[in-house]
Amino acid sequence: MKKLALPTTDHIPMPYDGPSRADVLALRTQYLTPGLITYYRDPLLIVEGRMQYLWDETGKQYLDAFAGIVTVSVGHCHPDIVARVRDQIGRLQHTTTIYLHPAIGELGRRLAEHMPPGSGLSVSYFTNSGSEANEIAVLSAREFTGNTDVISLRGGYHGGTQGAMALTAHGTWKFKSSPSANVKNATPGYCYRCPYGLEYPSCELKCARDVEPLIRFETSGDLACFIGEPIQGVGGVVTPPPEYLQVVYDIVRRHGGLCIADEVQTGFGRTGAKFWGFENWNVTPDLVTMAKGIGNGAPLGACVTRPEIAKVMARRIHFNTFGGNPVSVTQGLATLDIIDRDRLQDNARDVGAHLKNRLLELQERQPLIGEVRGLGLMLGVELVKDRRTKEPAAAETAEVMELAKERGLLIGKGGLDGNILRIKPPLCITKADADFLVDCLDDVLSTVSGDGAFVSR
Numbered sequence: 001m002k003k004l005a006l007p008t009t010d011h012i013p014m015p016y017d018g019p020s021r022a023d024v025l026a027l028r029t030q031y032l033t034p035g036l037i038t039y040y041r042d043p044l045l046i047v048e049g050r051m052q053y054l055w056d057e058t059g060k061q062y063l064d065a066f067a068g069i070v071t072v073s074v075g076h077c078h079p080d081i082v083a084r085v086r087d088q089i090g091r092l093q094h095t096t097t098i099y100l101h102p103a104i105g106e107l108g109r110r111l112a113e114h115m116p117p118g119s120g121l122s123v124s125y126f127t128n129s130g131s132e133a134n135e136i137a138v139l140s141a142r143e144f145t146g147n148t149d150v151i152s153l154r155g156g157y158h159g160g161t162q163g164a165m166a167l168t169a170h171g172t173w174k175f176k177s178s179p180s181a182n183v184k185n186a187t188p189g190y191c192y193r194c195p196y197g198l199e200y201p202s203c204e205l206k207c208a209r210d211v212e213p214l215i216r217f218e219t220s221g222d223l224a225c226f227i228g229e230p231i232q233g234v235g236g237v238v239t240p241p242p243e244y245l246q247v248v249y250d251i252v253r254r255h256g257g258l259c260i261a262d263e264v265q266t267g268f269g270r271t272g273a274k275f276w277g278f279e280n281w282n283v284t285p286d287l288v289t290m291a292k293g294i295g296n297g298a299p300l301g302a303c304v305t306r307p308e309i310a311k312v313m314a315r316r317i318h319f320n321t322f323g324g325n326p327v328s329v330t331q332g333l334a335t336l337d338i339i340d341r342d343r344l345q346d347n348a349r350d351v352g353a354h355l356k357n358r359l360l361e362l363q364e365r366q367p368l369i370g371e372v373r374g375l376g377l378m379l380g381v382e383l384v385k386d387r388r389t390k391e392p393a394a395a396e397t398a399e400v401m402e403l404a405k406e407r408g409l410l411i412g413k414g415g416l417d418g419n420i421l422r423i424k425p426p427l428c429i430t431k432a433d434a435d436f437l438v439d440c441l442d443d444v445l446s447t448v449s450g451d452g453a454f455v456s457r
């Protein structure tokens with residue numbers, strides 16, 4: 001194994017004196033649902049984190065290039081966040097929204113200020129998760145329009161509740177017992193694997209234009225909404241061509257539907273050039289859902305919309321006990337303050353561009369890399385056995401992750417075939433971290449055998 005040095009950090013992890021990894025695993029196996037998956041053949045025990053780094057129980061340091069599934073935006077245990085949350089939790093953990101608390105309205109105001117000027121996106125409904133935010137968004141769209149039909153995208157992911165699973169068009173990934181007759185799936189802008197065998201731009205955006213016949217022939221013709229991620233996260237960093245969302249939004253609006261942007265992964269500066277993912281596609285949604293990066297690890301989500309749409313939620317009682325609790329919301333405010341103060345969106349743009357360029361260079365000498373795509377610090381590397389046939393290299397992807405872990409690099413994977421490396425680190429990573437990441441992948445890609453030894457479910 002090549003000697004690769006992780007960038008140094010001042011942080012010295014505390015000695016770990018908890019139960020052994022074997023005991024932790026045994027407890028989990030006996031007492032937790034087998035539905036929980038773990039990454040890696042030997043699941044990792046992580047006991048401490050600071051900024052972009054994590055440590056296991058032996059004191060081994062890792063670069064976290066997956067940020068707790070794109071959750072940790074400004075850095076693990078950011079000292080400013082820890083201080084503010086510690087102060088809040090010592091004063092008041094919970095009041096429910098039936099009483100007033102200053103933090104919740106303040107976060108609503110700050111989110112509204114981060115929306116594009118003139119968009120009218122100014123009213124927040126706080127939740128504990130992205131799934132709940134998407135449930136509220138679709139419910140609001142149905143109530144507002146009086147229609148029930150929804151369009152979502154193949155390969156999209158919107159969460160794990162019954163309603164969110166029905167939006168999540170993931171073939172064999174998700175339970176088939178959560179279908180919805182009112183949700184139809186359109187074709188995403190996945191040019192590398194165009195289902196029509198066309199090429200951009202001569203394709204004239206057939207994937208986006210096909211939303212029109214889908215609505216006419218497979219729905220009532222009157223839509224409640226379209227929901228889509230500006231860049232598909234779990235689906236494998238699927239990054240549509242520039243006009244894709246404009247074409248889809250136009251068609252949906254002509255059929256009476258609202259447009260929901262699921263910014264759970266793409267929001268909060270991750271795509272670098274823009275604060276919200278949708279802004280990269282020059283569209284303005286009617287509802288924006290968010291979670292993960294909003295709270296740097298806190299269970300916090302939100303649906304932000306225009307006042308006239310939000311008003312429909314006052315027709316009945318709809319209540320979320322912990323949604324907008326003072327502790328989560330304080331963490332959300334602290335996160336937003338740090339993103340702005342430390343110009344982390346700019347860092348995502350600059351380090352992201354450097355990282356993407358280096359990955360593109362890597363593609364030139366590593367034949368397993370079929371495509372490098374994404375924006376800012378939301379990058380994907382699609383691995384294929386053969387660049388001509390594009391056969392997904394799923395076993396190799398699992399092996400790359402495993403070998404990268406040995407070298408101190410944690411990355412994610414995605415795509416329907418599990419053959420896409422997902423690189424989505426905390427926004428605070430440096431160019432030195434990016435260089436370590438690429439050098440590590442270079443070393444690993446030179447040694448993968450593809451023998452399937454590391455494939456798990």
Ligand SMILES: Cc1ncc(COP(=O)(O)O)c(C=O)c1O
Nearest residue numbers: 129130131157158159233264291
């Ligand atoms: C784009 C997107 N939307 C929604 C969700 C669901 O969020 P949560 O797991 O917080 O319910 C996820 C989770 O990965 C996601 O990636």
